[in-house]
Amino acid sequence: MKRLTSIEIESLTPYAPGKPIEELERELGISGSIKLASNENPIGPSPKGIAAIAGHVKNLHRYPDGAAHYLKAAISEKFGCSASEIILGNGSNELLDIIVRTFLLEGEEAIFAEPSFVVYKMSTQAAGRKGISVPLKDGRHDLLAMADAVNDRTKIIFIANPNNPTGTINTREEMYAFMARVPGDAIVVLDEAYFEYVVNPEYPDMFRYLRDGRNIIALRTFSKIYGLAGLRIGYGFAPARLVDLMNRVRAPFNTNSLAQAAAMAALGDDEHVKESVRVNEEGKKYLYAELTRMGVDYLPTQANFIWIDLHKDARVVYDALLRKGVIVRPMGPTQIRVTIGLPAENERFVKALAER
Numbered sequence: 640m641k642r643l644t645s646i647e648i649e650s651l652t653p654y655a656p657g658k659p660i661e662e663l664e665r666e667l668g669i670s671g672s673i674k675l676a677s678n679e680n681p682i683g684p685s686p687k688g689i690a691a692i693a694g695h696v697k698n699l700h701r702y703p704d705g706a707a708h709y710l711k712a713a714i715s716e717k718f719g720c721s722a723s724e725i726i727l728g729n730g731s732n733e734l735l736d737i738i739v740r741t742f743l744l745e746g747e748e749a750i751f752a753e754p755s756f757v758v759y760k761m762s763t764q765a766a767g768r769k770g771i772s773v774p775l776k777d778g779r780h781d782l783l784a785m786a787d788a789v790n791d792r793t794k795i796i797f798i799a800n801p802n803n804p805t806g807t808i809n810t811r812e813e814m815y816a817f818m819a820r821v822p823g824d825a826i827v828v829l830d831e832a833y834f835e836y837v838v839n840p841e842y843p844d845m846f847r848y849l850r851d852g853r854n855i856i857a858l859r860t861f862s863k864i865y866g867l868a869g870l871r872i873g874y875g876f877a878p879a880r881l882v883d884l885m886n887r888v889r890a891p892f893n894t895n896s897l898a899q900a901a902a903m904a905a906l907g908d909d910e911h912v913k914e915s916v917r918v919n920e921e922g923k924k925y926l927y928a929e930l931t932r933m934g935v936d937y938l939p940t941q942a943n944f945i946w947i948d949l950h951k952d953a954r955v956v957y958d959a960l961l962r963k964g965v966i967v968r969p970m971g972p973t974q975i976r977v978t979i980g981l982p983a984e985n986e987r988f989v990k991a992l993a994e995r
């Protein structure tokens with residue numbers, strides 16, 4: 640792999656995580672603020688996941704199972720695929736990095752949408768590779784333009800479905816038409832971090848491409864609906880030959896034992912998933928109604944966050960909300976992204992937005 644020069648490393652933009660709430664409150668002299676900035680599950684972690692951790696704490700002097708045998712077995716049973724088609728990562732974020740390091744070779748290029756999840760670009764740049772960004776169209780991946788952007792150096796195409804930060808999806812028909820145009824040797828990375836929140840029946844089932852042996856890697860995570868973001872664990876489905884290559888590149892113990900145990904239990908916590916979807920749908924309806932009432936532009940979402948265009952400097956609005964203890968994410972010149980929270984959090988956001 641090409642090594643970056645120190646100047647190239649200095650030119651990389653670091654991921655900007657939010658400050659700890661306690662630190663922000665201290666700086667602003669406020670208390671009781673709410674965080675609607677990172678698309679976390681507002682109802683908290685899966686209770687079954689939490690309970691599973693306790694039983695594993697006494698074994699923390701042991702290394703985790705590097706092959707995550709039991710978790711892979713649980714995932715393979717739930718989704719009807721072979722354990723050899725599953726890869727695990729320290730969050731799906733790490734999987735994105737592993738994918739780039741494994742497959743994006745010298746002289747090859749990646750394609751991603753703009754705006755989309757920023758890590759596609761960051762991982763590509765950090766590996767010293769070229770990325771081509773294709774603007775969204777009406778807030779959605781422009782799959783026709785992305786297929787047009789493919790050239791003979793294209794190796795990876797990243798697609799977030801639903802997309803972060805817009806919450807939009809590409810439909811079955813659009814994805815299938817796209818897959819028909821993509822050359823078989825390119826790898827389509829389908830990032831489905833918000834998969835469980837999707838209620839639109841037009842959402843594509845990408846497993847058919849795995850069964851067909853296409854170069855596709857579908858990524859999922861325990862950070863969102865399962866509420867385990869702090870444990871850092873995500874998973875992906877890919878043909879066994881691609882999983883085998885990624886396993887050669889990843890660190891031997893990249894997922895920790897508590898995360899594996901919690902993830903396995905959370906995967907079977909249907910009640911928590913159902914309740915998370917219910918709270919999200921309820922919050923979505925409330926926010927749609929209030930934003931419409933205020934005449935604020937937003938995009939209907941299939942995820943647990945909403946993309947809002949305020950048609951004025953997003954940073955100014957972000958700061959005004961912050962002072963009222965409501966933390967959102969500025970996401971463009973005039974746009975913010977707000978995570979759908981608990982009813983009281985949504986009400987507080989609406990009130991703060993109305994008063995800004």
Ligand SMILES: Cc1ncc(COP(=O)(O)O)c(C=O)c1O
Nearest residue numbers: 730731732756803832860862873
């Ligand atoms: C589209 C998308 N993919 C991946 C991730 C990373 O999730 P993880 O916590 O599994 O690394 C996020 C997190 O915000 C996301 O929005």
